[in-house]
Amino acid sequence: MATSSPPTRSLAEMKPSPRSLAVDLLDRIDRTGAFAEPLLDACLGGHVLRSAPDRHLLTSLVYGALRMRGHLDWIIQQLYKGNFASMQDGIKNILRTALYQFLFLERIPVFALVNEAVELTKQRYPGRENLVNALLRNAVRRAENNDFSYPDFRKDPEGHIAILHSHPPWLVRRWIKIYGPERALSLCRANNQVPPVAVRVNTLKTTRPTLKGLLEEEGFSVTESPFSPDGLLITGSSDALRSSAASRQGLFILQDEASQLIARLAAPEGGEEILDLCCGTGVKTTHLAARMKNTGRILAVDLYPAKLEALDRLSAKMGISIVNTLQADASKEWGEAFREKFDRILVDAPCSGLGTLRRNPEIKWRLMPQELPSYSRLQGHIMERATALLHRGGRLVYSTCTMLPEENELLIGKFLSRHDEFSINRSPGISVPASTRIGEDGFFRTAPDTSGMDGFFAAILVKH
Numbered sequence: 001m002a003t004s005s006p007p008t009r010s011l012a013e014m015k016p017s018p019r020s021l022a023v024d025l026l027d028r029i030d031r032t033g034a035f036a037e038p039l040l041d042a043c044l045g046g047h048v049l050r051s052a053p054d055r056h057l058l059t060s061l062v063y064g065a066l067r068m069r070g071h072l073d074w075i076i077q078q079l080y081k082g083n084f085a086s087m088q089d090g091i092k093n094i095l096r097t098a099l100y101q102f103l104f105l106e107r108i109p110v111f112a113l114v115n116e117a118v119e120l121t122k123q124r125y126p127g128r129e130n131l132v133n134a135l136l137r138n139a140v141r142r143a144e145n146n147d148f149s150y151p152d153f154r155k156d157p158e159g160h161i162a163i164l165h166s167h168p169p170w171l172v173r174r175w176i177k178i179y180g181p182e183r184a185l186s187l188c189r190a191n192n193q194v195p196p197v198a199v200r201v202n203t204l205k206t207t208r209p210t211l212k213g214l215l216e217e218e219g220f221s222v223t224e225s226p227f228s229p230d231g232l233l234i235t236g237s238s239d240a241l242r243s244s245a246a247s248r249q250g251l252f253i254l255q256d257e258a259s260q261l262i263a264r265l266a267a268p269e270g271g272e273e274i275l276d277l278c279c280g281t282g283v284k285t286t287h288l289a290a291r292m293k294n295t296g297r298i299l300a301v302d303l304y305p306a307k308l309e310a311l312d313r314l315s316a317k318m319g320i321s322i323v324n325t326l327q328a329d330a331s332k333e334w335g336e337a338f339r340e341k342f343d344r345i346l347v348d349a350p351c352s353g354l355g356t357l358r359r360n361p362e363i364k365w366r367l368m369p370q371e372l373p374s375y376s377r378l379q380g381h382i383m384e385r386a387t388a389l390l391h392r393g394g395r396l397v398y399s400t401c402t403m404l405p406e407e408n409e410l411l412i413g414k415f416l417s418r419h420d421e422f423s424i425n426r427s428p429g430i431s432v433p434a435s436t437r438i439g440e441d442g443f444f445r446t447a448p449d450t451s452g453m454d455g456f457f458a459a460i461l462v463k464h
């Protein structure tokens with residue numbers, strides 16, 4: 001990919017239209033490797049855009065252009081005579097956002113989107129506006145005449161899915177091999193849908209019916225989540241939800257339903273000693289604490305101090321006092337003081353994240369297949385270290401948000417072959433909606449195409 005940067009302009013210097021901001025954010029995502037969500041939050045939080053439709057358009061453009069990048073780039077490459085790989089990334093993003101609007105959003109007049117793309121190019125890449133104009137007008141004309149011939153699903157399922165449903169070919173090939181072409185198609189289709197806005201109720205401060213009522217009073221349309229007993233699904237933008245009074249009071253946290261089920265699989269009880277080995281910013285740690293009614297103790301470990309600081313802030317906001325944080329590398333040897341100390345351990349392992357492509361579409365374009373073995377290695381090392389820390393009879397939950405066997409079933413299979421003191425807990429005593437996601441092999445799985453939840457995997461292990 002070309003790495004040359006556009007002339008730098010601060011947000012303040014730019015015309016604050018949703019389209020120019022979308023291009024700016026996409027450029028930053030490409031240049032810095034940042035995730036879309038925090039950048040969008042910061043941009044929307046800065047109130048550069050005031051009207052709700054403009055804020056919504058910005059969000060749709062950033063996520064849409066990322067989700068459909070493979071499809072959009074394929075179209076551009078059908079029309080561009082030069083070397084697409086060496087086209088400036090900023091020009092690619094101008095073309096992608098304009099084309100995305102034309103192909104996937106309704107009620108945006110063609111002249112408006114072409115004119116704005118051309119104007120933006122004039123400002124940022126003077127001399128290239130004719131190219132952008134010609135490419136966009138050509139793409140619009142050919143699309144209107146149904147003049148693009150996409151690969152046929154029966155003859156070339158990999159090409160069809162990769163182009164039409166916008167996933168990298170290597171990943172489509174992997175999923176076809178694992179799940180077959182039909183399932184790979186439905187999974188990739190689902191990955192391009194806008195995910196539901198799901199929140200987990202902070203049961204230390206309120207109840208699900210009470211929070212539902214409060215959010216409805218604030219104007220949100222709310223339903224109870226079908227799988228997580230602690231969840232609500234909200235119609236509307238997460239942007240508005242974040243600035244709600246209920247959010248400021250720490251009455252909920254944004255969390256996908258599948259992710260909400262993981263703490264339930266760990267089934268912690270009040271008064272226990274829990275180890276959360278890869279706690280991140282504490283989305284699941286705070287759920288564990290709530291399930292324990294804020295009694296007992298949780299040691300929350302992560303490699304990155306900034307995440308632990310965020311966890312401390314979240315705990316305070318949610319009224320949690322039983323969490324201690326520790327910055328450490330969970331794949332390294334632990335001291336004697338920790339030996340068989342814990343009743344339950346959660347290893348929410350660092351993983352490729354391929355189950356969350358609806359929410360983090362940038363992952364599919366960033367992840368390189370050659371990186372996958374390093375995830376499995378790290379996951380294996382962290383699990384090895386965890387074994388000594390759990391006392392006999394204790395529960396070890398391994399979870400990921402990915403859908404590749406080497407990070408999930410195969411990893412646990414190898415782990416069990418090395419540790420006959422562990423076995424899969426087949427009757428973990430958890431509530432019905434969560435247990436329906438556990439297969440005959442004892443593994444917990446969710447997927448966006450089968451349940452509308454993110455793709456999670458978990459194994460509940462017990463130490464004898």
Ligand SMILES: C[S@@+](CC[C@H](N)C(=O)[O-])C[C@H]1O[C@@H](n2cnc3c(N)ncnc32)[C@H](O)[C@@H]1O
Pocket residue numbers: 277278279280281282283284285301302303304307328329330331348349350351
């Ligand atoms: C899947 S995320 C955890 C998400 C978190 N449990 C939550 O629910 O918010 C995996 C975490 O592992 C952390 N991590 C990566 N390598 C690690 C290591 N060697 N030791 C400890 N933590 C690590 C990452 O910083 C990341 O926060």
